[in-house]
Amino acid sequence: MVRKKRNALLVLAMIMLISVFTAACGSKNDPADSSNAGSGNGAGDGNEKVSITILSRASGTSPAAVAFQNLLKKFMDENPNITVVDESLNDENAFNNKLKTSLATGNVPHIWTNYGGEAFKDYAKNIALDLQPYLDEDTKWSGDFLPLLDTWQYKDLKGTYGVPSEFYSIAIYYNKELFEKIGMAPPTTVEEMAAVSAKFKEIGITPMAIADKENFRGGHMLTNLSLKKFGQAKTDALVSGEAKWNDADMLSLFQLMKDWQDAGILGKNIVTTDNNAVTANFIAGKSAMLYEGSWGISQLAESAIADKVGVISFPGFADAPDTKDIWFGGAGGYSVSKEAKGAELDAAVKLVKFLTSVESFQYYLEFTKGGVYPVKMTVDPAAVDPVTQAFMAAQNTASGFKGELYAYDPIAQLQDKVRNEIQGMFAGNSPQKTADAIQSFIESNRK
Secondary structure: OOOOOOOHHHHHHHHHOHHHOOOOOOOOOOHHHHOOOOOOOOOOOOOOOEEEEEEOOOOOOOHHHHHHHHHHHHHHHHOOOEEEEEOOOOOHHHHHHHHHHHHHHOOOOOEEEEOOOHHHHHHHHHOEOOOHHHHHHOHHHHHOEOOOHHHHOEOOEOOOOOEEEEEEEEEEEEEHHHHHHHOOOOOOEHHHHHHHHHHHHHOOOEOOOOOOOOOHHHHHHHHHHHHHHHOHHHHHHHHHOOOOOOOHHHHHHHHHHHHHHHOOOOOOOHHHOOHHHHHHHHHOOOEOEEEEEHHHHHHHHOOOOHHHEEEEOOOEOOOOHHHOOEEEEEEEEEEEEOOOOHHHHHHHHHHHHHHOOHHHHHHHHHHHOOOOOOEOOOOOHHHOOHHHHHHHHHHOOOOEEEOOHHHHOOOOOHHHHHHHHHHHHHOOOOHHHHHHHHHHHHHHHOO
16 A cells, blocks of 8 residues: 555644535446546556545445445446445544544545535645546546536646535425415525414424534525625625624624524524434424435435425525525535555546546436436436426526635635534524634634
């Protein structure tokens, strides 16, 4: 193995940046056929035996995770000289801890999942391989991607340090039958959310429970509200310092989230409830709406209420019509360790190309019967479940997709800080205390 120990300073720097890895897959075709670049040292030719590691979020028994595991098996069957050690973990905290340990011990996985952006920049500089030569060499592979590669590109750093393996966006799934019961349409504005929620509370139905035990969901909600109210301009102003996290604009968003919690719109026990419970309650008809990403499609499509599920954009603000169609979304993907050399490097690149080929994404679609993917491919409506159809129809209204508020900020730890403070707000802290704590943190860490 060529996974060498990094020097102590680099390891410490990388550990400080661990928060970038949050948050938010047999075909008739042969996904391996498009994976020829970089295999000159025998990794794809059945000669030298090699073992490579991959750390992703695709573990467990969900349809997407099983599809991922099936693809790894298919790859190894077709490349018997390559052993893929799957170290994937679905739980975000477990995933982050695993990666942190890998960095600390100098055993960076050959391939790992991440979400790019500004917080990934130091990884791109220090431990991620520039994949641009492989993208240039195989134009069929690179040409099939949606325009998402800029997630791993930087103005002052030549190259591309990741490729998309998933395309995600956040929406609201709703129970059509329950909305018919109260005689109202799903909310299109924040203002309508209050009226709809009041009706559901009258009949003992939770309007839209969220689970912030995995605290990225609170951060996601703040991002959605900011984009819908202020657009990307507010994000840019926060990054430049022109705006502050405790100014009137941001305080109004924290206050709205707290008001929704106090009004019972977001359910009970937010910080101790996990998403499995929230999703189960939605499927059982105990809540009317489910605030979730595109990754939730497959589970809902397999549920007993699949034909009752509709999808809407996160509600906008009545006084901000110009930004109402901006969606929170983007790409997650794979990076390759620059420590990989020779046959290990060839095998790692070959596996990345295999997993991100159109054929593999078509397999995901067929196996899970739905989902949205980061490549250009033809989709047969007959092969797509009704939840996917509803999600795609809602997503087609988007004017653009933007990432989380803190994804554009060079302070990598800001992601954890914002999410932790929002979780603290749901646990009892005031919106003012929450906003002040985040702004104080920024002022202490801004270079």
